[in-house]
Amino acid sequence: MKDLLCLGIESTAHTFGAGIVSEDGKIYSDSRDVYIPVIGRGIHPTEAAQHHNIVAPRVILDAFRKADLKPGMIDIIAYSCGPGLGPCLRVGATIARALSTYLCKPLVPVNHAIAHIEIASLNTGAKDPLTVLVSGGHTAIVAYAAGRWRIYGETEDITLGNLLDMFAREVGLPLPGGPEVERLAEMGKIFIDLPYTVKGNDVAYSGLLSAALRKYRDGVDLTDLCFSLQEVAFAMIAEATERSLAHTEKKELLLSGGVAANKRLQGMLESIAREHNVKFYCVDKSLSGDSGVQIAWNGILAYRCGLRIDVEKSLVKSRWRLDQVDIPWRS
Template structure:
C-alpha cells in the first residue's frame, strides 16, 4: 500500500510518500520533502502569510515528491492530510489541496491528527514499542502514554508551548528565523558560560512557560541585550551575538548566557514531568517527538534521567522530528489499513484536535 502525506499545520509544508509492503516487511520511505516559510528576523509567521506560502508551493511539492519516489498517481492508495491541530489558515490551505487531489485522482482521503503523526513516525523510526512520549513543538507540549486504544495525556502546557517560548525569545534577541529560531537559540546556548536564575514553573504534571518568557524578556531588555532597531540585529551583532553584553555589577551576562539559562530551566521542567509519568505507569523508556525533539541538550538531559531509571531515550533527527509529510502518510496509512476513511464532505480541518480524541485502532 502506498500513501501520500500532506502536512501544513504551521510554517512548514511537507509532502511524503510511504510504502507499506503487503508481505509485512518494514515500511519504506519513498519521498520526504518540505519547504519552510521563513519570516524576517524579529518577526513570527502570520497565518495569512503562511497560508499563502502553502498555496504557492503545494502543487510544486506534490509533483516533486511523485518524481523523486517514482510513484505513479494510479499506484497511490490514499491521500493523508493533517486535519489538526495547528494554525487555521495553513491547515485550510492543505485541506483544500488534499480535497483537490482526491477529486482529481479519485483517491480516498484520510484525515490525520498532527500529534499522532509525530508519535507514530517516532515509533516507526526508533523502534520504541511502548514508551512514555514527550511531545514538544512550537504549538504543543504534552506528556503522553498509550492505554486502551488512546494516547492519554498525563501532563501538558497550561499556556504557550515550549517551542513557542523559544521562538518568541529569539524574536526578542533579533535572532534569524533561518533555518529555525529554536535551532539558533540552541547554538547560542552552547556558548553560554553562566546560569542566570529564572522562574521554574511546574504545577503537578503540567508546565507553564509564559511567565518564564516574560521574565527573561524583561531581563534581556533591562540589560540591553534585545535586538536593535525594533528587534533586528545589525550585521556585527548577528555575526557574534554572544559578544553583545552588559555588566550587571558582578559579571557580564551575554545573550548566550540567557539562551543557556532558558534552555536549562525549561528542559529541566520537561524532564521532571516526564519522569513523574514514567514512575506512574512503570515505564523505563522515553520517546521525544516534535520539532524541539531534535535539540541535543534536551536529548542529553532526558537520557541522563532515563539511564538512572534503567531505561533509554529515543529520538529522531530533524528529517522526522520537524513537521514533515511522511509522518502524516505513516499514521494515515495505519488508520487506512484498519478501514478508516474521511469522506469528502468531512475533509475539513480544526485548530483544536486533541491527541486523546483519536481512537487508535491499529494498536493492541
C-alpha cells in the same frame, strides 16, 4: 499484493510538506518548503497559507519525482486535519480533496500530533513508550492506554517551541528559534536565575519567557541568557517527564517533535532514562520537524483500520486534542 502507498500532505503551521510512505514503513520521499517570517515577527497565518498555496504544486510534484512514482500509483491520500492554524490547514486539505477526487483514491484525515508520535515510533522502533512531544504546537507527555494516547502532563500556557521562538523573535534572532538559541547557549557560561514552574506533571513557560526577556532588556549577555533559558526550560519538562515516568512505570521513553532535535534536551531525557533503567529513543532529526512523511505513515496506519473520510465531510479541525483521537491500530 503490493504494499499500499500513501501520499501525506502536511500544512498545519509553517511547513508545507508532501511525503510518500509504503505500508512496510519505507519512506519513498520527503519534500518540504518552510515559510519563514521576517526577523522580529512570528507566523502570520494568512501569509503562511499564501506561502503554502504558492509552493504546494512544486512540493507535491517533487515528492513524486523523488519517489520515482506517478500520481496514479498512490493508494491513499492522507492530510493533516488538525490541530493547527485554520488558513494553513485548509490549503493542505483542499489539495488533498482535489487529488483524492481526481485520482479516485480514498482520503484519510490525520491528527498532526499523533502523526509526530507514530513516525517517531516507526523511526526508533519504540513499542510502548512514555512519549514527550515537544514542538511549536505541542508540549505534552503522553502514553498509550486502552485505545487512546493519554496525557500525563502538558504545558498550561505556551509550548516549549513557542518559548524558544518568541524569545528568539524578541531578541532579533531568526526563526525557528530553537536551533539559534541552542547555538548561542553553547557559548554561554554563567547561569542566571530564572523562574522554574512545574505544577505536578505540568509546566508553564510564559513566566519564564517574560523573565528572560526582562533580563535581556537589562543587558544580560545573550549567550548566558540562552544557556540559562535552555537549562531552566528543559529541566522543567525533564522533571515533569521523570514524574510521569515514575507514575506510569513505562519501560521506554521516546522524545519526538521539532524540539527533539535539541542536543541538550536529548541529553537530559537520556540521563533520566538511564537513571530509571528505561530505554531511551529519540526521533531522528530528519523526521523530528513537521513533514508529509509523518502524515503519510499515520495515513497508512489509519487506513488499515478502515478509517477514511468522504470528501464532503473532510473539514479541518484546528482544535483537535491528541487525547480525543481513537487509536485502533495500537489495540
